[in-house]
Each structure stands twice: as structure tokens, then as C-alpha cells.
Amino acid sequence: MGSGDITPDETVLWDGGFVNINLTLITTWAVMVLIIGSAWLITRRLSTGPHMSRWQNGLEVTVDALRSQIREISGQDPDRYLALAGTLFIFIFVSGALSILPGYVPPTASLSTTTALALCVFFAVPVYGISAQGVGSYLRSYVRPNVFMLPFNILAELSRTLALAVRLFGNVMSFTKIVAILLSLAPLLFPAVLNALGLLTGAIQAYIFTVLAIVYIAAGSRVHRHEQPPMESDMVGLDAYGDPTPGRPPHESPSSTSEENTTPTPPVASATGSGAATSPPPSAKSGGAP
Amino acid sequence: MEAETVIGMVSIITAGFTIAIGSLGPALGEARAAAEALRAIAQQPDEANTITRTLFVAMALIESTAIYALVVALILIFANPFWAEFTG
Numbered sequence: 001m002g003s004g005d006i007t008p009d010e011t012v013l014w015d016g017g018f019v020n021i022n023l024t025l026i027t028t029w030a031v032m033v034l035i036i037g038s039a040w041l042i043t044r045r046l047s048t049g050p051h052m053s054r055w056q057n058g059l060e061v062t063v064d065a066l067r068s069q070i071r072e073i074s075g076q077d078p079d080r081y082l083a084l085a086g087t088l089f090i091f092i093f094v095s096g097a098l099s100i101l102p103g104y105v106p107p108t109a110s111l112s113t114t115t116a117l118a119l120c121v122f123f124a125v126p127v128y129g130i131s132a133q134g135v136g137s138y139l140r141s142y143v144r145p146n147v148f149m150l151p152f153n154i155l156a157e158l159s160r161t162l163a164l165a166v167r168l169f170g171n172v173m174s175f176t177k178i179v180a181i182l183l184s185l186a187p188l189l190f191p192a193v194l195n196a197l198g199l200l201t202g203a204i205q206a207y208i209f210t211v212l213a214i215v216y217i218a219a220g221s222r223v224h225r226h227e228q229p230p231m232e233s234d235m236v237g238l239d240a241y242g243d244p245t246p247g248r249p250p251h252e253s254p255s256s257t258s259e260e261n262t263t264p265t266p267p268v269a270s271a272t273g274s275g276a277a278t279s280p281p282p283s284a285k286s287g288g289a290p
Numbered sequence: 291m292e293a294e295t296v297i298g299m300v301s302i303i304t305a306g307f308t309i310a311i312g313s314l315g316p317a318l319g320e321a322r323a324a325a326e327a328l329r330a331i332a333q334q335p336d337e338a339n340t341i342t343r344t345l346f347v348a349m350a351l352i353e354s355t356a357i358y359a360l361v362v363a364l365i366l367i368f369a370n371p372f373w374a375e376f377t378g
Contacts, residue, residue: 072343073343163354166354166357166358166361167350167353167357170358170361173361174364177368204346207346208346208347208350212347212350
């Protein structure tokens with residue numbers, strides 16, 4: 001990738017008129033071959049005993065971490081999403097981590113790659129949603145609060161796909177670009193330091209892309225589960241607010257309770273009382289509701 | 291001045307303003323998110339894992355606005371479609 005172009009798409013290695021092979025294709029296939037080849041090599045001789053190869057151990061740790069993360073994020077059976085989400089994470093992570101190699105540009109620095117990944121998520125949402133709850137129930141989720149929200153729901157689907165693609169592309173591309181610029185300005189030490197920072201950013205971006213994909217897909221396949229009992233942190237927040245509407249997203253509870261820190265809120269009382277914020281005592285709930 | 295110079299000048303000035311203004315809002319938003327998350331962790335240390343994970347995702351969502359501004363600025367400088375008409 002030269003200094004004048006911002007994506008590896010423009011580094012054309014073989015031009016065949018309608019079809020041309022650019023650097024993105026090469027690096028994408030190289031990453032895929034690397035992942036599949038190493039996975040095949042590692043899983044060729046699996047052992048169930050206590051003596052296993054360290055590669056098998058590493059792979060098991062990876063899959064186990066992926067499963068526990070998916071279970072925590074989606075709150076559902078992780079095996080449904082493990083194939084898609086794990087593939088997304090490992091591909092984006094490996095393609096970002098390989099940027100320590102000289103001459104390598106991550107394929108995620110090209111908008112075509114990230115658009116393809118985002119389109120996978122875009123089409124996975126209805127596929128998983130329909131397989132989980134049926135066509136009618138899934139389509140009814142688009143008119144969920146009322147029918148006037150239909151255009152906004154459709155717009156949200158499209159815009160979050162665009163945001164998913166442009167976010168990953170912008171992060172990875174900007175780091176490769178900044179390293180390329182620094183290489184021409186201060187070629188001794190700074191590009192290496194910034195490249196290390198780029199590795200961290202690439203790992204975080206892989207995590208974020210996967211988390212958002214899981215959140216979108218899981219939200220599309222559990223729309224009708226509004227009747228589930230709210231979590232304990234929600235009940236604390238409900239008591240503090242006197243808000244009768246159930247279904248407050250659990251992610252809002254930390255910030256919403258911390259805004260009310262001048263009043264004696266139940267989380268403070270439970271933290272000082274028992275130290276276990278996950279199980280507030282009944283006295284805290286009665287103290288929080290005047 | 292010829293058109294090429296004008297386009298280059300306007301592009302570079304606009305790119306500077308784009309990233310300057312476009313990073314203001316996300317910076318304020320991320321600072322507020324981090325402060326609130328720290329306060330929440332101080333109040334509920336047991337929930338630190340959940341709060342940190344949510345903070346990462348929220349940071350990425352907030353940051354994406356700045357990333358859009360950065361992409362526009364970089365396109366203006368390195369891949370300007372109007373500039374390319376003249377320089378070839």
C-alpha cells in the first residue's frame with residue numbers, strides 16, 4: 001500500500017480486465033488458509049486425557065472463552081452463535097494481529113472486506129430470528145411498539161450495518177495509514193510503538209465487532225421474551241425510580257443508579273450492608289422506596 | 291489560482307476542520323461515559339466485569355462518530371475524487 005491510497009484494494013497485483021487480484025484478496029485468502037490450516041493441524045490429533053499438546057490447550061481456551069462471552073452477552077445458549085461469532089472474531093483478530101509482518105496490510109483495512117462481514121451480520125439477524133421464533137413473530141418485531149416505528153426499525157437495521165462496516169474499516173485503516181505516514185516522518189521508533197498500539201486497537205475492534213454482532217442477532221431472536229422477570233439490579237432501579245415499566249435493559253442500570261448518588265439508593269445501602277451488590281437484602285429495597 | 295490549487299487548499303482546510311470538530315463531541319461523550327463507569331465500579335465493585343464490557347462497547351459506539359469524521363478527513367486528503375480529476 002503506497003502513501004497515496006487508503007485501502008489495499010488499490011494495490012492491484014494482477015489485472016485481468018473484469019477480474020483483478022488485489023492485495024486485499026491475497027491477504028484475505030492467506031488469513032483464511034492460516035486459520036483453517038492451523039485449526040486442521042491442531043485438531044488432527046486430539047486427546048481427551050490430561051496430557052495434551054499446548055496447541056490443543058490454547059484452542060480449547062479460545063473456544064471456551066468465546067462460549068462464555070457469548071453466553072454472558074446474549075444470555076442464551078452459546079452454541080447457536082458460536083460458529084458465526086467465533087468465525088468473525090478469529091478472522092478479524094488474526095487479520096489484525098498479522099499486521100506485525102512487514103508488507104502486510106490487514107484485509108479489514110479495506111471497506112469491501114468489512115462491508116462483507118457486516119452484510120453477514122445483516123443477513124444473519126433474520127435467519128437466526130426466524131429460526132428461533134418463526135416468520136410471523138419475527139416480522140411482527142418490526143412493528144413492536146406500534147406501527148409508526150416500522151420505518152425507524154428498518155432504518156436502524158440499515159444504519160447499524162453501515163456503522164458496523166465503517167467502524168471497523170475506519171479503525172484499522174486509520175492505524176495503517178498513520179503508521180505509513182509516521183514511517184515517512186520519523187522512521188526510527190515511533191512507527192513500531194504505534195504499531196503496537198494498533199495491535200491493541202485491532203484486538204479491541206475484533207471484540208467489539210463480535211459483541212455487536214451477537215447483540216444484534218440475539219436481540220432479533222428474543223424479541224417476544226418481554227415477559228421474563230427483570231434482573232435483581234433492575235428491580236433495585238425500579239424501586240428507586242418507582243417506574244412501573246418492566247423490561248428496562250440491564251445495561252442501563254449502572255449509569256442510571258449512579259446518577260442518583262446523592263439520594264440513599266439501594267445499591268449503596270446493599271454495598272455497605274452486605275458487600276454483595278448482586279443480592280440486595282430486603283431491607284435495602286424497603287429503605288429505597290419511601 | 292488554478293482549480294487544482296483551490297481544490298487542494300479547500301480540501302486540506304476542510305479536512306482539518308472535519309477532524310477537529312468531529313472529535314469534539316465523541317471526546318466529551320467518552321469522558322462522560324468513562325467517568326460514569328468509574329463511579330459505577332466504585333459503587334458496585336462486584337459488577338466490574340459487566341460494567342467494563344459494556345463500557346468497551348459503549349466507547350466503540352461513541353467513538354464511531356469520530357471515526358466517521360476521520361474517514362472523511364482521510365478521504366479528502368488521500369483519495370479526493372475531485373482532486374484526482376486533475377492530478378490523474
